[in-house]
Amino acid sequence: MGVFYTAFRVERYPEMTQGTTIPRGLVDTGAEFTWVPAQQLHGLGIQRVKTESFTTAEGRTVKRDVGFAVVRLNQRFTVDEVVFAHPGDLTLLGARTLEGLGLTVDARRKRLVAAGPAPAAAAIRPGVAKAMGIIVPSPRKTRTTTTRKTKLPSPRSRPVMKRALKH
Numbered sequence: 001m002g003v004f005y006t007a008f009r010v011e012r013y014p015e016m017t018q019g020t021t022i023p024r025g026l027v028d029t030g031a032e033f034t035w036v037p038a039q040q041l042h043g044l045g046i047q048r049v050k051t052e053s054f055t056t057a058e059g060r061t062v063k064r065d066v067g068f069a070v071v072r073l074n075q076r077f078t079v080d081e082v083v084f085a086h087p088g089d090l091t092l093l094g095a096r097t098l099e100g101l102g103l104t105v106d107a108r109r110k111r112l113v114a115a116g117p118a119p120a121a122a123a124i125r126p127g128v129a130k131a132m133g134i135i136v137p138s139p140r141k142t143r144t145t146t147t148r149k150t151k152l153p154s155p156r157s158r159p160v161m162k163r164a165l166k167h
Contacts, residue, residue: 003027004110008093010036011070012044013079019072020044022091027112029105031094034071038084041067048084064089073112076101 005026011019020040033054048065055061065084070077071093078100085091098104104115 006073006093006112009072010040010044010046010082011072011077012046013068013070016070018044019070025091025093027098027105028090028092029095029098031092032096033066033081033083033092034094034097035064035083035085035089035092036069037089037091038065038086041069041082041084044069046082052083054083071097071101073101073103076103 003026005024007021007023008025009019009021011017020043022036022040025034025036033052046067046069048067050066051063052066053061053063064086066081067084068079069082071080071082073093078097080097080100083089098112099115101112102115102118103112105111106113
């Protein structure tokens with residue numbers, strides 16, 4: 001694929017008022033997560049919510065803390081899990097973040113481009129999805145009935161009813 005780097009911004013979630021620019025992150029579609037130096041994430045007040053195990057490019061297994069952040073690239077942004085990278089770890093822009101941003105890699109030009117519309121379960125046939133109960137039924141359309149217009153008798157043809165007067 002070729003290696004290239006890009007700048008991106010990380011912001012605290014959900015406020016999105018504090019952020020920091022990462023001037024050089026390796027675009028890595030082989031990495032699921034985005035890795036940001038822990039010191040920068042701590043500076044933003046991003047909380048560690050869990051610990052995950054990762055396999056490095058050298059084949060080592062490492063444990064790193066993970067938190068939630070907003071990742072922004074130009075006009076696009078997404079909420080994603082970010083890894084608290086230790087000194088010596090690479091700063092990465094991972095595949096899940098790229099997908100959330102709606103971006104894909106143009107390997108020939110070594111740049112990020114719009115991925116186009118996101119697929120929405122195209123692999124499931126509607127009949128199968130309905131049988132599985134995963135399609136939300138649309139509200140039933142109420143059938144409008146047309147009323148027949150009956151021809152009313154003309155005023156001349158109506159019988160005149162006289163009131164009987166009692167004396």
